[in-house]
Amino acid sequence: MIFSKIVGTGAYLPPQIVTNSDLQKIMETTDEWIQQRTGIKERRWVEQDKAVGTSDLALEAAKIALADAKIEASEIDMIIMATLSPDHDFPGTGCFLQPKLGLAGIPALDIRQQCTGFIYGLSIADQFIRSGTYKKILLVGAEIHSRGLNKTTAGRDIAVLFGDGAGACVIAATNDPTGSRVLSTHLHADGRFAKELWIQAPGSAYAGPWMSKERVEKGEHFGAMNGKTVFVHASRRMPEVVLEALEANHLKLSDVDLFVFHQANLRINEMVAKQLGIPEDKVFNTIEKFGNTTAATIPIGFSEAIKAGKLKPGMLVATAAFGSGFTWASALIRW
Ligand code: ACO
Numbered sequence: 001m002i003f004s005k006i007v008g009t010g011a012y013l014p015p016q017i018v019t020n021s022d023l024q025k026i027m028e029t030t031d032e033w034i035q036q037r038t039g040i041k042e043r044r045w046v047e048q049d050k051a052v053g054t055s056d057l058a059l060e061a062a063k064i065a066l067a068d069a070k071i072e073a074s075e076i077d078m079i080i081m082a083t084l085s086p087d088h089d090f091p092g093t094g095c096f097l098q099p100k101l102g103l104a105g106i107p108a109l110d111i112r113q114q115c116t117g118f119i120y121g122l123s124i125a126d127q128f129i130r131s132g133t134y135k136k137i138l139l140v141g142a143e144i145h146s147r148g149l150n151k152t153t154a155g156r157d158i159a160v161l162f163g164d165g166a167g168a169c170v171i172a173a174t175n176d177p178t179g180s181r182v183l184s185t186h187l188h189a190d191g192r193f194a195k196e197l198w199i200q201a202p203g204s205a206y207a208g209p210w211m212s213k214e215r216v217e218k219g220e221h222f223g224a225m226n227g228k229t230v231f232v233h234a235s236r237r238m239p240e241v242v243l244e245a246l247e248a249n250h251l252k253l254s255d256v257d258l259f260v261f262h263q264a265n266l267r268i269n270e271m272v273a274k275q276l277g278i279p280e281d282k283v284f285n286t287i288e289k290f291g292n293t294t295a296a297t298i299p300i301g302f303s304e305a306i307k308a309g310k311l312k313p314g315m316l317v318a319t320a321a322f323g324s325g326f327t328w329a330s331a332l333i334r335w
Pocket of ligand 1: 038157225230322
């Protein structure tokens with residue numbers, strides 16, 4: 001039997017810190033409102049006048065993950081890239097990352113599952129490794145949200161939530177059925193809610209051109225969200241999908257050593273923890289410092305938890321995410 005195992009992790013956050021009071025200078029908001037509703041104190045944004053793309057952040061995280069795994073980039077068989085803020089509309093950001101790593105020729109697959117992208121990517125990597133097709137896969141979640149936000153009062157409900165950042169994992173084949181490995185992944189989607197959290201334009205779904213001045217003027221190229229609906233569904237689906245993963249592995253909540261959830265909103269994670277009855281010290285959050293970095297939150301969480309001494313070899317880790325689509329997913333990992 002072949003299993004997959006996370007053998008290296010890395011995170012890269014751009015150095016520029018944007019605090020809630022910095023946002024207060026460009027839109028009508030307050031530190032108190034943001035902290036109370038979301039738990040966020042600051043986030044990172046790339047310098048807006050510098051040509052830095054999502055693949056550049058991904059590259060930095062990937063280099064750290066490769067060094068952590070103690071392997072050369074040349075050993076990687078495939079790249080899986082999760083992002084909703086690509087370098088360009090096409091080709092995928094994985095294709096921009098690949099030559100930066102000197103890996104021309106290997107497959108580079110982009111996936112568009114937004115906040116759930118990392119766990120969907122982990123599941124895809126797991127299937128390729130279990131089938132014996134590939135031995136080492138680089139999985140990256142990275143976002144530059146700061147260029148796509150409406151940074152005025154009209155966009156404040158969304159602009160205050162998001163940050164830039166990247167996280168990466170090297171996933172490798174193992175034959176050890178009891179050691180460090182991905183136990184299982186569980187994926188879901190319900191497209192009936194696709195328009196509750198989305199960017200409408202550009203797109204092919206309209207009469208007329210792919211993009212127009214009118215659509216830009218209406219702000220359709222900015223993310224739009226029904227925050228209350230997202231909150232309700234996220235706090236229901238995340239506990240559900242964690243329990244699904246535990247049941248599939250005949251494990252109990254008390255067997256889990258650490259929960260590394262997607263970082264959309266601290267209040268969502270508090271609600272999830274409360275519903276599951278998880279003690280606070282078993283949930284690792286980074287949202288206070290980095291905001292919501294969408295596809296990057298979970299690998300950043302792994303890296304930061306290791307750095308903080310909270311995530312150690314042998315631990316049972318549960319991860320879950322919810323996001324646009326709606327999509328939701330979980331994974332259980334023996335670290
Ligand atoms: N600063 C100050 N006031 C604000 C801001 C802001 N940044 N944004 C909105 N407001 C105002 C609104 O205009 C509104 O004012 P009004 O009462 O005069 O009309 C008031 O605050 C309340 O707005 P609501 O939208 O009702 O605020 P709510 O309590 O729902 O909180 C929030 C908004 C935090 C987005 C909440 O709905 C939420 O957490 N939703 C979950 C969605 C989420 O976290 N998404 C992240 C991305 S998706 C993902 O990763 C899963």
